[in-house]
Amino acid sequence: MSRIGPGPPQDADTSRLETFADGVMAIAITLLILEVKTLPDVPGSRLAAAVAHQWPSYAGYVVSFLTIGIIWVNHHHMFRLIERTNHAFLMLNVVFLMTIAALPWPTGLVADHLRDSGRTVAAVAYGVTMECIAIMFNVVWRYAAKDKRLLDPRVDAAALDRASRNYLVGPVVYAVATLVALVNAWASLAIFAALAVYWLLPGTGPRSSLLVPPEEGAKGELSTG
Amino acid sequence: MSRIGPGPPQDADTSRLETFADGVMAIAITLLILEVKTLPDVPGSRLAAAVAHQWPSYAGYVVSFLTIGIIWVNHHHMFRLIERTNHAFLMLNVVFLMTIAALPWPTGLVADHLRDSGRTVAAVAYGVTMECIAIMFNVVWRYAAKDKRLLDPRVDAAALDRASRNYLVGPVVYAVATLVALVNAWASLAIFAALAVYWLLPGTGPRSSLLVPPEEGAKGELSTG
Amino acid sequence: MSRIGPGPPQDADTSRLETFADGVMAIAITLLILEVKTLPDVPGSRLAAAVAHQWPSYAGYVVSFLTIGIIWVNHHHMFRLIERTNHAFLMLNVVFLMTIAALPWPTGLVADHLRDSGRTVAAVAYGVTMECIAIMFNVVWRYAAKDKRLLDPRVDAAALDRASRNYLVGPVVYAVATLVALVNAWASLAIFAALAVYWLLPGTGPRSSLLVPPEEGAKGELSTG
Amino acid sequence: MSRIGPGPPQDADTSRLETFADGVMAIAITLLILEVKTLPDVPGSRLAAAVAHQWPSYAGYVVSFLTIGIIWVNHHHMFRLIERTNHAFLMLNVVFLMTIAALPWPTGLVADHLRDSGRTVAAVAYGVTMECIAIMFNVVWRYAAKDKRLLDPRVDAAALDRASRNYLVGPVVYAVATLVALVNAWASLAIFAALAVYWLLPGTGPRSSLLVPPEEGAKGELSTG
Numbered sequence: 001m002s003r004i005g006p007g008p009p010q011d012a013d014t015s016r017l018e019t020f021a022d023g024v025m026a027i028a029i030t031l032l033i034l035e036v037k038t039l040p041d042v043p044g045s046r047l048a049a050a051v052a053h054q055w056p057s058y059a060g061y062v063v064s065f066l067t068i069g070i071i072w073v074n075h076h077h078m079f080r081l082i083e084r085t086n087h088a089f090l091m092l093n094v095v096f097l098m099t100i101a102a103l104p105w106p107t108g109l110v111a112d113h114l115r116d117s118g119r120t121v122a123a124v125a126y127g128v129t130m131e132c133i134a135i136m137f138n139v140v141w142r143y144a145a146k147d148k149r150l151l152d153p154r155v156d157a158a159a160l161d162r163a164s165r166n167y168l169v170g171p172v173v174y175a176v177a178t179l180v181a182l183v184n185a186w187a188s189l190a191i192f193a194a195l196a197v198y199w200l201l202p203g204t205g206p207r208s209s210l211l212v213p214p215e216e217g218a219k220g221e222l223s224t225g
Numbered sequence: 226m227s228r229i230g231p232g233p234p235q236d237a238d239t240s241r242l243e244t245f246a247d248g249v250m251a252i253a254i255t256l257l258i259l260e261v262k263t264l265p266d267v268p269g270s271r272l273a274a275a276v277a278h279q280w281p282s283y284a285g286y287v288v289s290f291l292t293i294g295i296i297w298v299n300h301h302h303m304f305r306l307i308e309r310t311n312h313a314f315l316m317l318n319v320v321f322l323m324t325i326a327a328l329p330w331p332t333g334l335v336a337d338h339l340r341d342s343g344r345t346v347a348a349v350a351y352g353v354t355m356e357c358i359a360i361m362f363n364v365v366w367r368y369a370a371k372d373k374r375l376l377d378p379r380v381d382a383a384a385l386d387r388a389s390r391n392y393l394v395g396p397v398v399y400a401v402a403t404l405v406a407l408v409n410a411w412a413s414l415a416i417f418a419a420l421a422v423y424w425l426l427p428g429t430g431p432r433s434s435l436l437v438p439p440e441e442g443a444k445g446e447l448s449t450g
Numbered sequence: 451m452s453r454i455g456p457g458p459p460q461d462a463d464t465s466r467l468e469t470f471a472d473g474v475m476a477i478a479i480t481l482l483i484l485e486v487k488t489l490p491d492v493p494g495s496r497l498a499a500a501v502a503h504q505w506p507s508y509a510g511y512v513v514s515f516l517t518i519g520i521i522w523v524n525h526h527h528m529f530r531l532i533e534r535t536n537h538a539f540l541m542l543n544v545v546f547l548m549t550i551a552a553l554p555w556p557t558g559l560v561a562d563h564l565r566d567s568g569r570t571v572a573a574v575a576y577g578v579t580m581e582c583i584a585i586m587f588n589v590v591w592r593y594a595a596k597d598k599r600l601l602d603p604r605v606d607a608a609a610l611d612r613a614s615r616n617y618l619v620g621p622v623v624y625a626v627a628t629l630v631a632l633v634n635a636w637a638s639l640a641i642f643a644a645l646a647v648y649w650l651l652p653g654t655g656p657r658s659s660l661l662v663p664p665e666e667g668a669k670g671e672l673s674t675g
Numbered sequence: 676m677s678r679i680g681p682g683p684p685q686d687a688d689t690s691r692l693e694t695f696a697d698g699v700m701a702i703a704i705t706l707l708i709l710e711v712k713t714l715p716d717v718p719g720s721r722l723a724a725a726v727a728h729q730w731p732s733y734a735g736y737v738v739s740f741l742t743i744g745i746i747w748v749n750h751h752h753m754f755r756l757i758e759r760t761n762h763a764f765l766m767l768n769v770v771f772l773m774t775i776a777a778l779p780w781p782t783g784l785v786a787d788h789l790r791d792s793g794r795t796v797a798a799v800a801y802g803v804t805m806e807c808i809a810i811m812f813n814v815v816w817r818y819a820a821k822d823k824r825l826l827d828p829r830v831d832a833a834a835l836d837r838a839s840r841n842y843l844v845g846p847v848v849y850a851v852a853t854l855v856a857l858v859n860a861w862a863s864l865a866i867f868a869a870l871a872v873y874w875l876l877p878g879t880g881p882r883s884s885l886l887v888p889p890e891e892g893a894k895g896e897l898s899t900g
Contacts, residue, residue: 016693016697018241019697020697020700020701020747022244022245023697023698023701023702024704024705027252027702027706029322030253031256031705031708032326033253033256033326033327033329034259034329034709038337039334039337043341044338044343044346045343046343047338048343048346051334061323062323066319066323069316069319069323072245073316076242077312087748087877090748090751091745094741094744094747095741095744097704098744101705101707102708104709108713108715109714112713112715116719116722117718117720118718118719118723119719121719121722121723122722200316200320243466247470247473250470251470251474251477252473252477252702256477256481259481259484259554263559263562264562268566268567269563269567269569269571270567272559272566272571273568276575286548287548290544291544291548298540298544301466301467301540304466468691469694476699477702479699479776480702480776483706483777483780484706484779486777486780488780488783488787489784489787490783493791493793494788497792497793498793498796501784501800511773511777512773515773516770516773519769519770519772520766520769522695523766523769526691526692527762652762652763652766
């Protein structure tokens with residue numbers, strides 16, 4: 001932790017950053033349940049209907065939970081390639097975490113307004129937050145990929161380029177889903193839900209391509225000494 | 226953390242997963258207290274009665290806290306046998322954590338409606354959440370047990386089978402308790418409370434059998450080199 | 451993390467327990483701020499008075515924060531002597547954490563009722579929670595001290611006895627403070643506040659005596675090889 | 676974790692303190708989103724206006740998030756020079772964390788009252804909290820810098836003095852910003868926002884000077900063996 005290596009002192013190993021990022025993501029993901037109301041004032045005879053009626057809250061909980069979970073897995077993958085940090089990289093990660101920690105708010109907004117005419121505003125707020133997360137994820141990755149001193153020296157250039165290209169899928173599809181919200185909020189939210197489920201599946205999306213397909217991984221971009 | 230071993234790059238050590246899972250479980254368990262109201266608007270002269278009246282909140286706090294605590298201990302035991310992760314295993318753990326992080330919601334529902342006619346709905350919601358947790362715990366375990374590359378190579382097959390059989394106790398008894406709620410919510414909740422206390426005791430339940438009885442443990446399923 | 455030593459498999463190193471305990475204590479301590487109201491409905495012209503009026507909330511925040519902080523430091527000290535865990539020890543720690551995580555509730559109760567006739571009930575609830583924390587701290591310690599396999603082998607018996615005696619100060623003084631609440635709630639809460647400040651000072655109270663006075667520490671109870 | 680070195684037993688490595696501090700900072704930073712309301716009772720047709728109207732909440736979220744993030748980065752830098760802890764140092768860190776964990780409260784106060792006449796009170800409360808954070812950061816640092824046994828022995832005196840001088844910038848500028856609030860709350864809050872953005876930039880402020888300018892770092896104050 002307090003190790004001071006022979007390198008420039010502003011560089012440090014990534015363990016404390018990973019711990020902090022994991023902490024923020026773990027808290028943001030767990031706070032999502034606070035957006036689901038416990039209905040203390042509903043009379044017992046109407047509780048079943050009231051519990052059923054707030055299904056948008058459960059759907060929002062599941063979609064946002066899976067989304068943050070997928071981001072955490074991606075962050076986990078990304079940091080297997082990153083060996084050191086510096087001041088600017090830490091700050092970019094703080095801004096990235098700021099976008100993730102904000103997600104409980106638009107999730108609650110969508111859950112509360114999915115059935116009234118506010119759903120377009122809520123869906124746009126949700127989409128803009130997701131877009132910010134996706135953009136900051138790319139900014140963090142590109143900063144590390146550009147500054148070779150932060151990376152594991154065994155990562156090769158072709159793999160970096162492939163990962164950088166693949167990570168761009170996130171901002172593009174989220175931007176499309178957000179624009180769709182202006183026309184049809186339901187369609188937009190369905191896209192976000194479908195993406196969360198799709199990226200959950202094995203072998204899909206940008207996050208599995210960070211380290212190229214498993215079958216060629218060990219020899220692909222890492223010259224494992 | 227950012228170590229890249231000679232194995233396939235999609236596999237990684239489990240420390241960051243354990244940290245994230247511990248974080249989510251620690252937060253979910255601590256958020257339970259937010260379901261216990263602080264009664265700011267009760268006049269002082271009636272505070273004693275109001276504090277006594279909300280005993281279902283305290284009972285819910287204790288039962289859910291112990292349950293998440295027991296799950297954490299089991300997760301801890303399970304990961305002593307698991308050495309590596311892959312993408313699908315991380316995702317299964319995210320879904321598992323999603324079920325645990327949801328527990329504060331049905332806990333609050335039960336506490337708020339234990340004394341009105343909504344108690345059946347609340348008890349069923351509690352039971353379904355518990356059943357989801359138990360099922361996902363088994364899914365996570367069976368995925369790891371099936372893919373030998375994730376396990377400590379010293380764990381033998383007989384021990385795995387025994388653990389897999391014993392872990393099934395959870396989903397079965399929680400399913401029974403949930404079905405009982407349809408007939409009698411009090412009986413159902415009493416079963417959940419009794420299970421939490423029972424599994425707290427030394428030498429009981431599925432979680433202690435993961436690594437066979439202590440007396441035969443060291444030689445039992447581990448060929449300790 | 452997933453290391454399996456030659457010892458009995460139900461014993462394990464303490465790092466994951468310490469991480470989980472630190473997580474719960476960090477969350478409980480930080481949730482305390484949620485008991486301080488942000489007064490959204492107070493008109494601007496009366497905000498100064500309203501902010502001043504809720505001084506019991508600030509006092510409660512400070513006293514409970516320092517108390518959990520002191521418990522964390524003590525837990526930290528205790529675990530420097532504990533090398534391994536077993537199932538029962540993990541479960542005792544879960545129960546111990548359950549008492550700490552409950553502290554935001556009586557803190558809010560005291561803050562809300564310090565100026566009405568509910569203050570006796572609130573002070574007793576606060577005292578009972580503190581007493582439970584102190585008792586469970588002793589239970590956790592005594593379990594570890596009794597089972598020599600959990601301890602660092604270099605800790606000697608005289609030091610253990612001295613620590614065990616000193617830790618008893620907590621339950622005794624908290625029991626006295628709780629009983630005082632039945633006569634005078636203000637006096638009781640003043641004792642809890644004074645203890646939090648007193649134990650904050652260097653060289654005071656039971657927590658510094660765990661490892662005997664510094665001047666004789668290195669040679670005292672540890673035969674440092 | 677439970678390592679007991681040959682030194683005095685009241686000294687210990689800093690990893691558990693760093694974990695706890697990271698936990699508290701990660702939770703405080705993530706709880707900030709709870710101060711942003713989800714507007715459940717606003718009719719859908721007025722949601723856009725209501726979402727726009729609560730811009731002070733978003734501004735408060737961003738400024739406080741960046742501020743805690745910058746403090747975390749600074750804490751991270753500071754602990755690269757600190758190798759050991761003792762009881763008093765742990766307690767000072769607890770008090771430091773108490774000031775950080777309080778920040779969600781004045782943030783909510785400012786967000787709720789930025790547009791009514793309560794803004795002066797809110798801005799002063801915000802400034803006083805920030806000043807307490809900055810002062811405690813300096814107290815923690817100066818305690819470690821004074822007691823050479825806590826520091827990495829390779830840190831030289833000139834670097835310590837430079838860091839101590841530079842860290843004083845925080846309390847001074849925050850004190851000025853707090854005093855400005857008495858005259859003009861908007862100007863005060865603008866200063867806090869500007870400082871958060873300014874310190875986010877690479878190569879600015881006290882936190883980057885802890886380890887002297889990068890170009891001379893490796894040979895500057897560390898005699899890297």
